[in-house]
Structures are given as structure tokens and as C-alpha cells.
Amino acid sequence: MLRFFVIFLSTFLVFSCKDSNIPADSFISLGDFSLIPEVKEYESTSGILELGADVSIEWEGVVSEFIYQEIQSEWDEIMSGSHSDESSTELEVIVDDHHMEYQHPEEYCLTIEKRDIKIEASTLVGVYRGWQTLRQILYLSNQKSIGTGVIRDYPRFDYRGTMLDVARHFFSVDEVKRYIDQLTFYKINYLHLHLSDDQGWRIHINSWPELTAIGGQSQVDGGDAGFYTQKEYQDIVAYAADRFVTIVPEIDMPGHTNAALASYAELNCDNKKRELYYGREVGFSTLCVDREETYQFAEDVIRELAEITPGPYIHIGGDETHATPEDDYIKFVNRVMPMVGKYGKKVIGWDEINLGELPQDAAVQFWASKENAQNAVKKGSKVLMSPASYAYLDMKYDSLTPIGYNWAGYIDTERAYSWDPELLVEGINREDILGIEAPLWGETITNSEEIEYLAFPRILGYAEKGWSDTSDSRTWDEYKIDLVAHGAILERLGINFYRDPKVNWTLDSD
Numbered sequence: 001m002l003r004f005f006v007i008f009l010s011t012f013l014v015f016s017c018k019d020s021n022i023p024a025d026s027f028i029s030l031g032d033f034s035l036i037p038e039v040k041e042y043e044s045t046s047g048i049l050e051l052g053a054d055v056s057i058e059w060e061g062v063v064s065e066f067i068y069q070e071i072q073s074e075w076d077e078i079m080s081g082s083h084s085d086e087s088s089t090e091l092e093v094i095v096d097d098h099h100m101e102y103q104h105p106e107e108y109c110l111t112i113e114k115r116d117i118k119i120e121a122s123t124l125v126g127v128y129r130g131w132q133t134l135r136q137i138l139y140l141s142n143q144k145s146i147g148t149g150v151i152r153d154y155p156r157f158d159y160r161g162t163m164l165d166v167a168r169h170f171f172s173v174d175e176v177k178r179y180i181d182q183l184t185f186y187k188i189n190y191l192h193l194h195l196s197d198d199q200g201w202r203i204h205i206n207s208w209p210e211l212t213a214i215g216g217q218s219q220v221d222g223g224d225a226g227f228y229t230q231k232e233y234q235d236i237v238a239y240a241a242d243r244f245v246t247i248v249p250e251i252d253m254p255g256h257t258n259a260a261l262a263s264y265a266e267l268n269c270d271n272k273k274r275e276l277y278y279g280r281e282v283g284f285s286t287l288c289v290d291r292e293e294t295y296q297f298a299e300d301v302i303r304e305l306a307e308i309t310p311g312p313y314i315h316i317g318g319d320e321t322h323a324t325p326e327d328d329y330i331k332f333v334n335r336v337m338p339m340v341g342k343y344g345k346k347v348i349g350w351d352e353i354n355l356g357e358l359p360q361d362a363a364v365q366f367w368a369s370k371e372n373a374q375n376a377v378k379k380g381s382k383v384l385m386s387p388a389s390y391a392y393l394d395m396k397y398d399s400l401t402p403i404g405y406n407w408a409g410y411i412d413t414e415r416a417y418s419w420d421p422e423l424l425v426e427g428i429n430r431e432d433i434l435g436i437e438a439p440l441w442g443e444t445i446t447n448s449e450e451i452e453y454l455a456f457p458r459i460l461g462y463a464e465k466g467w468s469d470t471s472d473s474r475t476w477d478e479y480k481i482d483l484v485a486h487g488a489i490l491e492r493l494g495i496n497f498y499r500d501p502k503v504n505w506t507l508d509s510d
């Protein structure tokens with residue numbers, strides 16, 4: 001439930017309902033919608049809007065054909081079977097980048113009036129976020145009317161992401177798109193793709209074609225692996241961009257590189273290609289940091305990736321380099337990190353990259369070492385919060401979870417929700433945090449059903465941690481009540497989510 005910054009006019013509301021002879025259980029007040037993430041601010045007023053089976057959109061300002069079509073088709077889909085077959089709801093979309101004093105590009109204002117609905121924002125991304133809130137309201141309305149009022153909303157952090165590891169098991173373009181579709185509903189705006197690891201290389205690099213010809217053929221336990229052509233990758237990037245999701249590509253270096261070492265002899269110090277790797281252990285591979293070919297390779301890969309990645313970040317990995325002596329590691333990252341800037345992008349790396357000289361605009365992804373993250377902040381870098389013991393989506397929910405790992409502990413839906421990025425690490429405060437990301441490593445998952453089982457419902461909680469302020473945050477007991485309603489939506493959307501026994505789901509299938 002929405003709780004904060006609320007101006008309740010509920011007494012008036014009850015009287016007005018009596019006056020208009022509309023029974024209180026035939027409409028849902030704006031404050032009673034189980035919105036996830038929780039919105040910043042709302043005000044209920046005394047009217048009631050009857051939702052129509054159709055929507056008629058009037059658009060002012062710069063138009064997004066994509067959003068327009070999504071609203072039309074989703075409205076039809078959600079409201080099909082609506083009791084008010086004949087009716088249509090007026091939806092006014094206003095994109096005004098001159099007159100509104102919005103604090104954030106993703107900010108929006110959603111106004112429900114007796115006769116129409118209005119989404120106002122200064123940008124299209126703001127409109128899209130506002131539409132996702134309205135979309136949740138449509139799903140949650142259960143064919144009932146809705147109370148009038150205003151929602152004003154904007155995010156806590158600019159970066160609210162998840163990572164999909166397509167290296168340990170390859171996922172097709174369609175599987176990635178399916179995941180992107182699911183993320184948008186919860187206002188997640190970054191998808192980090194882990195494109196290379198010991199077990200596979202997944203993005204074609206024109207200047208180093210064997211990376212995919214050889215390194216693209218393996219994955220954990222074998223089977224059909226593969227890679228994205230640059231065209232396919234650009235298709236994913238464009239699909240995500242339409243939905244206001246930014247792709248962050250990762251090439252993990254100098255460790256986690258067996259697939260590259262199996263593709264090119266010259267990346268190995270002994271000039272011998274490695275065998276393709278189908279196992280799960282980590283930490284045994286390293287690029288040869290003393291060879292110039294290694295830096296040519298790194299720069300070519302970064303340059304080609306930068307050319308096909310419109311987003312601001314390139315992720316260079318840098319984790320678990322147990323086979324690279326520390327001096328070599330520092331030498332490597334100090335040469336490679338500036339390459340990212342040279343091609344117009346900002347570098348992100350796992351927290352170990354703090355050992356190097358961080359470029360001024362680098363972001364460090366905290367997953368394991370608080371010390372690395374704290375030191376990175378002292379050097380002026382931002383931190384992306386992905387603490388493994390709270391935010392790793394590949395951790396099992398409990399001992400019975402059939403897939404996933406437990407090396408960072410079990411993370412049930414409550415634990416996933418019960419941390420705060422601003423309170424987790426001493427010395428890392430709000431202004432030091434770029435945002436939060438929940439990584440999904442792929443050793444134990446092979447298809448969309450398994451992606452969804454590990455991601456949902458935990459990812460709703462991460463979406464809320466990223467969007468809603470600490471001061472707004474609700475307790476697990478409050479949140480889990482709203483989660484029940486989202487279980488029904490996830491079921492309707494065909495998303496294979498984990499029925500966490502701590503939540504009192506009410507599902508058609510049960």
C-alpha cells in the first residue's frame with residue numbers, strides 16, 4: 001500500500017461514495033493499489049473513474065509510436081472482458097520539456113480524474129514510467145472503477161538493473177527480449193549482459209572472429225551454445241532502448257577468459273590455445289598481461305563494442321583473477337580502463353578494479369569486498385550495489401531450491417527485500433551510489449522458465465529498493481501483502497515465479 005506523503009481525503013471520499021450511491025467495494029481507491037515499486041507521493045481525491053474497455057489517446061508534445069502502440073495493445077489485453085464493453089477511457093499524454101519543473105528525467109505525474117486520465121512528464125522515459133504505473137493499476141483494478149487522485153513519482157537511483165549471464169549458458173535473442181519485457185513492468189532500466197567467460201564468448205568481434213567461431217561453441221555441460229552476431233546484439237539493444245532499458249555489455253578480463261584463450265594462441269603466455277571449457281569452477285584462466293597482443297585484443301573488443309552500444313557504460317569484468325598475480329592485474333586494468341574512455345564510454349568493473357587507477361567517471365560494482373567498495377568511494381568513484389549475499393539472483397531461496405547456488409547463503413524473498421543500499425556499507429552513502437543491480441549468473445539455468453524462477457519474485461524487491469526512497473520504505477510484512485497481488489499478475493503474464501511459502505499467494509493455479 002502507498003503510505004507516505006499522503007493527503008487523505010478519505011472521509012470526504014466515503015461521504016461522496018454514499019452520495020453517489022456507489023458501493024465502496026465497487027471501486028479501488030488510489031492509495032489501495034499494490035504498486036511495486038511503491039510510488040513517491042500520492043493524493044486521493046473524491047471522485048471515481050470507470051475504466052473503459054478501450055482507450056482513446058490524445059498526445060501532446062514529442063510522440064513515441066512505440067509507447068502509443070504498447071498502451072493501445074496492453075489496454076485491450078488487460079481490459080478484455082471488462083464489464084463496460086461499450087466505453088472508452090480518454091488518456092491524455094503530455095510531454096512538456098519547457099514548463100514542468102521536474103527534478104528527474106524519469107519523473108512523471110499521473111492524474112486520474114472522473115472522466116479521463118493524464119500522464120505528464122518532461123521526457124518520453126518519464127511517460128513510459130508513468131504508463132507502467134497505470135498499467136499496474138489496470139491489472140490491479142480487477143475490472144472495478146478507480147478512485148481519482150494524483151501520483152507524482154521519480155526514482156531514488158538512476159541505475160536500477162539486473163545482469164543476465166549469457167556466457168555460462170547461452171540465451172537466445174528471444175529469451176533476452178522476453179526478460180526485458182518483464183523488467184520494464186517494474187521500472188528496471190539497465191540490463192547488464194555478461195557476454196564472455198571461461199565457458200563461452202557470446203558477441204561476434206569482427207577483428208577477432210575466432211572468439212565466436214571457437215569460443216562461442218561451448219557452454220556449461222555442453223549442448224547447443226552460440227553467440228550473438230553484431231546485428232543480433234544491436235537488435236537486443238534497440239529492443240531494450242524502445243522500452244527505456246539500457247544494455248551494459250561486459251567482457252570479463254583478465255580472468256574468466258578461457259573461451260578467448262581457446263580461440264587465440266597469442267593471448268596465452270605459452271602461445272598455446274587452451275581447450276574449450278564445460279565445467280563450473282572459476283579462477284584458473286588469465287590473459288597474458290606481458291604480451292602486446294593482449295592489449296590489441298582488449299582495445300579491439302572495446303572499440304567494436306563501443307561502436308554498437310549506445311549506452312554510456314562498458315563493463316570490463318575484472319573479478320576473481322586468481323591466476324593473475326596482483327602486480328600483473330594492476331598493470332592490466334591500468335592499461336585497459338582508459339581504453340573505455342578513449343571510445344567514449346564509462347568503465348564499470350567488479351569491485352576488484354579498485355586496485356587500479358580508476359578513471360574519474362568509473363563505477364565499481366560491489367559484490368564481495370566492502371573494502372574495495374569503500375576505497376573506490378574514497379577515490380571519488382560511484383558504487384553499483386550488488387552484494388552477493390543479498391542481491392545475487394542465482395542464490396537458492398532455500399535448501400529445496402532445485403537450481404542455483406548457495407555459496408553466498410540462501411536468499412529468500414524476505415532476505416532479498418530486507419536490506420538497504422544506503423545502510424549496508426559504512427562510508428558508502430546515497431551520493432556515492434550509482435544504483436543497484438541484481439546479477440543472475442547462469443551456471444545452473446538453461447531456459448526462460450529457469451531465469452524467471454530465480455528472478456521472480458525477488459526482482460520486484462530489488463526494483464523497489466532502486467526506485468523508492470528509504471524514507472518511504474515499508475516493512476517486509478507490509479510489502480508481502482502487496483506481493484500477493486503481483487503473484488496474480490505474474491501468473492496472468494505467464495511468468496514462472498517461485499511461490500515463496502512466506503507469502504500467502506492467492507493464485508488461480510493453486
Ligand code: ACM
Nearest residue numbers: 319320350367388
Ligand atoms: C562475481 O560474482 N564473480 C562477480
